[in-house]
Amino acid sequence: QKEVEQDPGPxxxxxxxxxxxxxxxxxxxxxxxxxxxxxxRKGPELLMYxxxxxxxxxxxxxxxxxxxxxxxxLFIRDSQPxxxxxxxxxxxxxxxxxxxxxxxGKGTKxxxxx
Amino acid sequence: DTGVSQDPRHKIxxxxxxxxxxxxxxxxxxxLYWYRQTLGQGPEFLTYFQNEAxxxxxxxxxxxxxxxxxxxxFSTLEIQRTExxxxxxxxxxxxxxxxxxxxxxxxxxxxxxxxx
Numbered sequence: 001q002k003e004v005e006q007d008p009g010p011x012x013x014x015x016x017x018x019x020x021x022x023x024x025x026x027x028x029x030x031x032x033x034x035x036x037x038x039x040x041r042k043g044p045e046l047l048m049y050x051x052x053x054x055x056x057x058x059x060x061x062x063x064x065x066x067x068x069x070x071x072x073x074l075f076i077r078d079s080q081p082x083x084x085x086x087x088x089x090x091x092x093x094x095x096x097x098x099x100x101x102x103x104x105g106k107g108t109k110x111x112x113x114x
Numbered sequence: 115d116t117g118v119s120q121d122p123r124h125k126i127x128x129x130x131x132x133x134x135x136x137x138x139x140x141x142x143x144x145x146l147y148w149y150r151q152t153l154g155q156g157p158e159f160l161t162y163f164q165n166e167a168x169x170x171x172x173x174x175x176x177x178x179x180x181x182x183x184x185x186x187x188f189s190t191l192e193i194q195r196t197e198x199x200x201x202x203x204x205x206x207x208x209x210x211x212x213x214x215x216x217x218x219x220x221x222x223x224x225x226x227x228x229x230x
Contacts, residue, residue, distance in 0.1 A: 006156075034218075041226070043207075044157065088156050088157075097162065099145075099162035101170070107155075
């Protein structure tokens with residue numbers, strides 16, 4: 001079992017819809033959580049960064065972490081066609097060398113239809 | 115634009131050939147990572163540099179793979195005797211010193227390798 005599980009989709013929604021993207025994780029050592037957006041044939045770009053349980057809002061995006069259930073969510077309000085991309089959840093972990101390398105989920109491919 | 119550049123963007127090679135990729139992070143990036151991403155999967159960690167020191171290598175990094183970061187600036191990833199299973203996107207990421215939980219890593223656009 002991978003340490004970060006994510007439904008790969010694809011997910012297709014009409015423009016203006018509220019999108020909910022979710023991940024679960026199994027490693028209790030994970031403390032920080034990120035959401036990356038990756039357009040086709042591009043590198044991932046950081047969208048949101050959260051620590052501990054609770055919500056964090058940035059414009060149309062809200063990241064939510066529930067550590068008790070090891071559940072991570074990203075909500076997109078008023079979705080736009082430009083939001084069409086693959087969304088990756090990730091968490092850094094230090095294996096002892098100070099690397100804090102990221103463990104990613106598989107990514108969920110989102111299409112927002114005009 | 116994250117300021118992290120990778121070269122080449124695409125590489126097609128025949129099985130058994132050696133290939134080398136280059137990553138140029140911005141000068142402030144003491145941390146440098148290489149990841150591999152196959153179709154339908156998230157990026158997987160390969161190796162980590164703190165300045166010029168290679169401090170961690172994933173079990174994914176077989177003996178055919180070698181990475182360097184001379185002088186703590188640009189980095190190269192070489193794959194010897196390529197196999198079809200090496201076909202993937204190779205991503206480089208850079209970041210500042212880890213402080214107070216800030217582990218943001220800035221990814222380059224990646225090098226897409228196809229082994230035929």
